[in-house]
Amino acid sequence: MDTFFQQLINGLTIGSIYALVALGYTMVYGVMRLINFAHGDMVAASAFVGLTIYTQVMGQSATLFSVIMIFLLAAVSMACVGVILERVAYRPLREAPRLSAVVSALGASLVIQNGIMLLWGPQMRIFPELVPQVYWEIGGVVVSLIQVIILILSLVLMVALYFFVEKTRMGAAIRASSIDQDAARLMGINVNTIIATIFIIGSSLGAIGGLFIGLYYRGITFNMGWQYGLFAFVAAILGGIGNIPGAMLGGMLLGLFNAFIAGYVSSTWSDAFTFILLIIILIVRPTGILGERVAEKV
Amino acid sequence: MKKVILPLLVALATCALSTQSFAETLKIGVQAPITGSYANEGQGIDNSVKLLAEQINAKGGVMGRQIEVFSCDDEGTAMKAAICAKDLVNKGVSMVIGSYTSTCAEAAQKTYFKAGVLQTSDGTADSLTEKGYWTFLRNSFPNSAEADYVADYMIGTKKYQRIVVISDFSSYATGLAEATVSAIKKAGGNVIAYEKVKADSQNFTPILTQIKSKKPDAIFFAGYYTDGGQLRAQQVALGIKADFIAGDANDNPDFAKLAGSAAQGAYIVNVPTPGMLPYDVAKDFLKSYETKFGMLPPSIWTLMNADGMRAIIHAMEQNKSFDTKKAVEYLQAMEPMPGITGPIAFAKDGNRIGSSYMTFEIQADDSYRVAHKQ
Numbered sequence: 086m087d088t089f090f091q092q093l094i095n096g097l098t099i100g101s102i103y104a105l106v107a108l109g110y111t112m113v114y115g116v117m118r119l120i121n122f123a124h125g126d127m128v129a130a131s132a133f134v135g136l137t138i139y140t141q142v143m144g145q146s147a148t149l150f151s152v153i154m155i156f157l158l159a160a161v162s163m164a165c166v167g168v169i170l171e172r173v174a175y176r177p178l179r180e181a182p183r184l185s186a187v188v189s190a191l192g193a194s195l196v197i198q199n200g201i202m203l204l205w206g207p208q209m210r211i212f213p214e215l216v217p218q219v220y221w222e223i224g225g226v227v228v229s230l231i232q233v234i235i236l237i238l239s240l241v242l243m244v245a246l247y248f249f250v251e252k253t254r255m256g257a258a259i260r261a262s263s264i265d266q267d268a269a270r271l272m273g274i275n276v277n278t279i280i281a282t283i284f285i286i287g288s289s290l291g292a293i294g295g296l297f298i299g300l301y302y303r304g305i306t307f308n309m310g311w312q313y314g315l316f317a318f319v320a321a322i323l324g325g326i327g328n329i330p331g332a333m334l335g336g337m338l339l340g341l342f343n344a345f346i347a348g349y350v351s352s353t354w355s356d357a358f359t360f361i362l363l364i365i366i367l368i369v370r371p372t373g374i375l376g377e378r379v380a381e382k383v
Numbered sequence: 384m385k386k387v388i389l390p391l392l393v394a395l396a397t398c399a400l401s402t403q404s405f406a407e408t409l410k411i412g413v414q415a416p417i418t419g420s421y422a423n424e425g426q427g428i429d430n431s432v433k434l435l436a437e438q439i440n441a442k443g444g445v446m447g448r449q450i451e452v453f454s455c456d457d458e459g460t461a462m463k464a465a466i467c468a469k470d471l472v473n474k475g476v477s478m479v480i481g482s483y484t485s486t487c488a489e490a491a492q493k494t495y496f497k498a499g500v501l502q503t504s505d506g507t508a509d510s511l512t513e514k515g516y517w518t519f520l521r522n523s524f525p526n527s528a529e530a531d532y533v534a535d536y537m538i539g540t541k542k543y544q545r546i547v548v549i550s551d552f553s554s555y556a557t558g559l560a561e562a563t564v565s566a567i568k569k570a571g572g573n574v575i576a577y578e579k580v581k582a583d584s585q586n587f588t589p590i591l592t593q594i595k596s597k598k599p600d601a602i603f604f605a606g607y608y609t610d611g612g613q614l615r616a617q618q619v620a621l622g623i624k625a626d627f628i629a630g631d632a633n634d635n636p637d638f639a640k641l642a643g644s645a646a647q648g649a650y651i652v653n654v655p656t657p658g659m660l661p662y663d664v665a666k667d668f669l670k671s672y673e674t675k676f677g678m679l680p681p682s683i684w685t686l687m688n689a690d691g692m693r694a695i696i697h698a699m700e701q702n703k704s705f706d707t708k709k710a711v712e713y714l715q716a717m718e719p720m721p722g723i724t725g726p727i728a729f730a731k732d733g734n735r736i737g738s739s740y741m742t743f744e745i746q747a748d749d750s751y752r753v754a755h756k757q
Binding site: 087099207209222298306312343344349352 | 420552578579580581583584585586588589590592593595596609612613616619620621622637640641643644645
């Protein structure tokens with residue numbers, strides 16, 4: 086039984102990272118109907134930015150203050166990158182056929198990935214042990230401090246995001262823009278500001294996900310964004326793309342599913358099973374678990 | 384008079400220069416990944432061949448012939464390796480040093496064999512010497528030698544009862560893992576699980592959790608350091624109290640950095656690092672390498688390749704002939720000669736005889752302590 090609970094903890098940890106990253110995909114899709122393929126690479130970039138902030142700005146001090154500053158500064162810098170990305174790669178193509186925007190997104194992904202490689206080099210970079218390796222063992226199940234931090238912080242962020250979208254004026258404007266941009270504009274909503282906001286939120290959540298990857302696994306490579314981006318994208322589709330609670334649920338489910346398949350069936354087959362699950366969900370519920378029917382715009 | 388002497392001198396000088404360039408040289412090829420992921424290893428091989436050539440040339444060359452070095456960059460890919468092989472053969476080299484990876488050495492083997500060009504590589508895959516190409520001389524020790532050492536250490540010295548073996552899907556790692564599993568079984572050991580992980584997947588906790596429930600007392604990892612360091616960190620984080628023993632590809636400073644505080648107490652099996660070599664030949668070579676290139680050789684593999692070149696030239700000098708077939712016959716029969724990486728001698732299949740594997744234990748400051756010697 087302790088193996089089961091251990092896998093549960095493993096799955097929830099990685100699942101909350103997937104969920105944070107998936108939120109970036111789903112929010113952009115919700116408003117713009119665009120898959121931001123560069124999002125995974127932004128996540129990777131954030132880990133590298135965090136590492137540079139640690140060595141250059143924080144002078145390699147591993148205090149609580151410097152960890153908090155790394156999170157804040159990395160989130161702010163990635164939010165800026167997100168806004169620039171939207172301005173340069175997506176806004177000029179907003180009226181263009183959807184395929185053009187997708188190609189632009191793929192191009193942006195390559196630019197960011199190669200940019201990381203040129204700035205930080207092709208070899209693996211290693212995060213310092215910023216979170217002390219503290220473990221608690223409860224009845225054979227081991228939980229580490231970093232896992233607790235990842236779980237609690239992601240939960241807090243997701244709840245905060247949920248209330249922001251559901252209960253504030255800005256949130257209402259985001260929801261309105263996701264239903265019909267033209268109608269929202271007629272209601273006096275500045276859709277450009279809304280889209281910029283979405284990129285700020287999505288990119289900073291992704292940035293925090295990227296830092297979690299760096300802190301938890303410690304080794305970061307310039308091309309890791311593809312792998313995490315793909316899984317987060319699957320999580321977003323699983324939960325229903327465009328749906329915010331759906332992305333959270335999808336991320337958690339995917340993490341758990343991966344952990345249990347890898348643990349009980351075969352770790353080599355876990356990726357294959359993940360995509361089989363995706364196909365089954367799409368056959369049974371084409372809009373994802375929590376997805377509503379999205380009316381095609383005419 | 385002056386008017387006559389000057390053109391005469393010029394003519395003489397040109398004549399001397401042209402005879403110089405037409406003089407017979409001993410052509411040596413280098414096939415190594417000079418760029419790409421293994422660039423530092425490839426440059427190490429290239430540098431050491433050039434250094435050796437310079438040293439030998441300064442002493443008058445090999446039986447009066449100066450050594451001429453031709454380098455070809457195989458980028459660590461099989462495709463470029465095959466092109467390099469053709470290119471070097473066309474240039475008329477009599478021996479090729481390299482390549483660094485087994486894959487590249489294997490891709491070039493047949494071309495050298497057909498041309499009768501000697502090839503000496505540090506590739507550890509057992510398949511390299513299983514094809515019966517007489518031109519191939521392995522200057523390192525094959526995976527099976529490492530597997531035998533690991534099995535002997537785990538069963539004979541450490542007396543582990545419940546061993547788990549983990550590898551990734553690369554041909555090197557699966558080869559080493561399979562050889563180790565069978566060597567452990569032959570030694571009467573108990574392998575309770577043999578698992579494969581996907582390289583670079585970072586999240587190994589699900590599989591380690593499953594391993595934990597089997598209560599192992601030792602884990603042997605046959606893959607590369609990028610995964611090894613993370614496996615070790617996650618093993619300790621999950622509270623698996625088994626010894627962690629990692630194969631030679633984990634001998635990289637990044638292993639300890641990735642594992643962080645969990646690195647302490649992990650074991651790494653490999654041949655000695657360059658700085659640990661006790662031989663005088665090694666000390667001299669390292670000194671001149673550092674003087675010439677301003678750094679130490681990147682790894683032991685550089686020195687293994689240098690030893691391969693030294694052995695072939697030694698054989699040619701002893702035979703007083705540049706014939707490659709005769710050189711191989713001499714090498715397979717000779718008494719061990721002192722090398723940079725220890726005594727050198729070759730078996731009939733081109734394998735280097737002996738092995739000098741050691742177990743290092745990682746200390747709190749990430750340094751190595753020799754825990755066991757063969």
